[in-house]
Amino acid sequence: MGKKGTPFIEVNNLKVHYTSEGRNIHAVNGVSFSLQKGETLGLVGETGAGKTTIAKSILRILPQPPAQVDSGEILLEGTDLLKLSDDEMRKIRGRRIAMIFQDPMTALNPVMRVGRQIAEGIALHEKISAKEAEKKAKRMLEMVGIPASRYRDYPHQFSGGMKQRVVIAMALSCNPDLLLADEPTTALDVTIQAQVLDIIKNLQKEMDTSMIMITHDLGIVAEVCDNVAVVYAGQIVEYGSREEIFDHPCHPYTIGLFGSLPDINSDVERLSPIMGMPPDPANLPSGCAFSPRCPYADERCKAAGVELTGIDGTHVCRCLHRDNEQVEKAARVTG
């Protein structure tokens, strides 16, 4: 996918499961993708699809146990992160790869001044004095639009949007090469969301940072991502450039997502939702995981797993029916 020289980060055949009450929960089932320097990849999917688990695997912050990486490699400029020692990984975490978490209310330490929380990471990764770290932390605060005079405030003294900006300042303080943004604006109001997305986009451009944006909101993907991976039941079911996915969605699940979404630019009497519920990850259906909910599924879909096949350009899709006329028609209506 996206072959333009050596990719900056490459994930190959990642498999992760959790053990819970004696059951194996298959969270990530063979995910592969790659990302170039400065590019943004959107990971889209519903609750429980495995998006956050993918991000946490890259940063190696999965709680093990209950989580267990079964196979795969995560190559950062050719180095497999899964093979690094804890010490080596600690030097990468926060310095080369940083993460913005979904909920700014729980991502900050409530009993530590926000300035110190930012400076802490800087002092750890860069060989500079405490004074210089403080100076840089203040600069980061100003960069995300918070006056440096609030350096000594505690998290509870900030609003939700400002707390998320503190978290962003913290993530970007060491100029990471890769930013993992896990639903960074889901907890925020829409006008504040616009502010925060704007800040992330500008800083990313300025520092040429690559980004993986995890979200369930296709509107956000349309706005910030270059490439899109649609995740369902721990697998990528469709991957392509933003234009390929939004103009020509191919997988029935992707088409269903677009049909479920009320769009502010068009009027429809009724939405066309996807029937049924997402599958239980401890008990995945055989064959294509989407087949029980898919209007086009037949015996072949249920018989064996479906491989990703190329469509054109970078566009790939995990579906046997992508040449089906009905699927194409549905895609034209919603795409």
Add this chain to the structure above:
Amino acid sequence: MSEILMEVKHLKKYFETPKGMLHAVDDVTFTIGKGQTMGVVGESGCGKSTLGRTLIHLYESTDGQILFHGEDITHVSKHKLHQLREQMQIIFQDPFASLNPRMTVEETIREPLELSGKYKKGELQDEADRIMEMVGIDERLRYAYPHELDGGRRQRVGIGRALALNPTFVVCDEPVSALDVSIQAQVLNLLQDLQEKSGVTYMFVTHDLSVVKHISDYICVMYLGQLVETTTSRELFANPVHPYTKALLSAIPSVDIHQKRERIILQGEIVSPIEPKPGCRFAARCPHATEQCRQPQQLREISKDHFVSCCRAEEVWE
């Protein structure tokens, strides 16, 4: 607008806090037509949920008037309230918190039927079955407890319970916000189907502008307890006038990747609703604010059926 079901005049709801009076709903006036859906949008803390709850007497209003079927129900006796509750119901946001964890699906749906005293013992079962079918809950889930259900099904139980006695007015307080997109669409369609069949009137409270546009006939936009703009859904999205509405609409991320839109990024934060100063509460973040905006603002009709609370509406409106 069709026949008026509910008329709200200068409604206020203040809460006492240690720091002073919190003006959650401040002088709000609007009407809801029978069988229609009134959407109420705004960001967290703007008073939209408080407004919905005050209308159906979950909170007592501080000041103002509520007319229901032309009758003043602002202050009612306990007995009268009991009767009103049959006609006014609410669907809550969080289907995980709003159902009694110790009651089965069937018990939850039967409870309002029993309380109403309208049904004989033998009829209760049939009626409960009818409601479960109406909201699309499988019969096999009759004895299931809430923790055994996923979010979408729980919300269907919440809807069934609210609509059990054929109310004329239902407040839907963020009914789909906790659900995934694919499930959200199922529940929205269900709400629309039920409205078509029974003619129920909805007040749909949400922060999601795409959802509110999809489902509403009329929309109220609220900012910090005040109504800043109200008109038909179509007119609001085609022709927003209040600077806050404009900024809010421009901030929605759209899935249309080919349409270039001018985005208005608001500066500053929402001010506190505790003992607010008179005048427009949006002025602190408004790019068009002037000295005039410190005066109290009036909601006025600037074109047919389109009400705005902004003294500079004409100048700002291009």
